Amino acid sequence: MRKIALIEDDADLFALVQYNLEKEGFAVVGSQTGRGALELCRRERPDLVLLDIMLPDFDGLEICKGIRQTPELAHVPVIFLTARASETDRIVGLELGANDYIVKPFFVRELIARIKIQFRGQTNANRVLKVRALELDRTSCEARLDGAPLTLTATEFRLLEFLMSRPGVVFSREQLLDAVWGHDRAVTDRTVDVYILRLRQKIEADPANPLYIRSVRGFGYSFNNAAAPPAGESEPKLASAG
Amino acid sequence: MRKIALIEDDADLFALVQYNLEKEGFAVVGSQTGRGALELCRRERPDLVLLDIMLPDFDGLEICKGIRQTPELAHVPVIFLTARASETDRIVGLELGANDYIVKPFFVRELIARIKIQFRGQTNANRVLKVRALELDRTSCEARLDGAPLTLTATEFRLLEFLMSRPGVVFSREQLLDAVWGHDRAVTDRTVDVYILRLRQKIEADPANPLYIRSVRGFGYSFNNAAAPPAGESEPKLASAG
DNA sequence: AGGGCGCTTAACCCATTCGTAACCAAATTG
DNA sequence: CAATTTGGTTACGAATGGGTTAAGCGCCCT
Helix, strand or coil, rough: CEEEECCCCCHHHHHHHHHHHHCCCEEEEECCEEEEEEHHHHHHHEEEEEEECCEEEEEEEEHHHHHHHHCCCCCEEEEEECCCCCCCHHHHHCCCCCCEEEEEECHHHHEEEEHHHCCCCHHHHHHHEEEECEEEECCCCEEEEEEEECCCCCHHHHHHHHHHHCCCCEEEEHHHHHHHCCCCCCCCHHHHHHHHHHHHHCCCCCCCCCCCCCCCCCCCCCCCCCCCCCCCCCCCCCCCCC | CCCCEEECCCHHHHHCCCCHHHHHCCEEEEEECCCHHHHHHHHHHHCCCEEEEEECCCCCHHHHHHHHCCCCCCCCCCCEEECCCCCCCCCCCHCCCEEEEEEEEHHHHHHHHHHHHHHCCCCCCCCCEECCEEEECCCEEEEEEEEEECCHHHEEEEEEHHCCCCCCECCCCHHHHHHHCCCCCCCCCCCHHHHHHHHHHHHCCCCCCCCCCCCCCCCCCECCCCCCCCCCCCCCCCCCCC
């Protein structure tokens, strides 16, 4: 059963939406204030967040930002639910990492349909990432190598998650900073190198001969989905362009 | 570059949306009738479809259904773009497999933002160039010849990518420097020769008799898309200045 | 306040890659 | 056929990119 977090200060609307979500078979956890919303999400780990932007005590946009920067919540879909219909409001909301933006008043059935779109294509398969001996659990935020638990920091986890969920695709340092650190962050691109190094020290049997994270000289990094090359070779060459 | 299919019968709106999509860096293919829309999509393989529901000659809902039933298009996001704002219209559209539903009139910037949401996290766009035995994968930055991986440097890769994506067109050294090295770069044009040489040594069976990269004496170089050896050639197509 | 932890930057070093000049070979011109 | 232009090839010093280390900073937690 999917769990939905509902953050909405208007009591009538809260009750209406809760009623309809539960009728539809969703579990609902909620808060009518913004202050405790982020803690609620961290504690409850919902599968989706319905978020009012204009809360009396807190800015919903900040909550969304906080969700995106929390590793165990970063991949959770967020739908804004708000009366602010101006163009810039919508743009800001959508570009902040929200997955949808619904303007009040709305049709309940449309809300349900849009929620279901977010769940469409989501399976248990993509909640746990697994490549060879390496496993990432996106809901519990745990990493394992050969079954043994790995200790990753938040940034390490997010970087590895990003690369691992798109195996074979090469990303520039710039792209990685945008995706993992956030568009607004002002950080040197060499920071990425250091994190790659730390990840390799934790997940690679031989960090000098990485099997998981591939460097592509002149382009960036990518997660290697190809099978491991036979060990003990003289020159472990990059597959290409590197 | 992402390709978007635009199916919209209103000429003014078509032009407006096309203009803005292209300004945003998307390639646009389109049809102002519904009848050819599905064939267009099967032929062009867009990365996303913008679909008007109320077309004079055809029902947009049917096109969406057809897209979902075509294996190679089933995963392509579809956004409805329509004046039908009633609740049931929206529900039907969303439940039919559309990924979003935007009611006219809409803000162009919101449309762009919603398109980008569909692309967010998507990486499996078809970005493979293939000519005879030579393959270039632009997402993984890998090159293959007869299935065997090639080792190309970044500059080699970019040069080959540029030539390969415009087969048959002759480029001067000057144009290649602008396109691959950048307008600001101060580099001798003979540098191009050296890179052409290096590429030929890697991809040509007989570098003295190149089958892929053709020299056009007095003009420059071009990627050869014809299978025949370059003995007597027809008129070379020159790239327009710029 | 102190200690621990995680984040970020700067600096160093090495291998690879880049770009140029020079030399050759082939084609074109007169 | 010599002169000239154009492109192919070689070799080498310079520049760049990436791995790595270490140190400084800020934050949270006692």
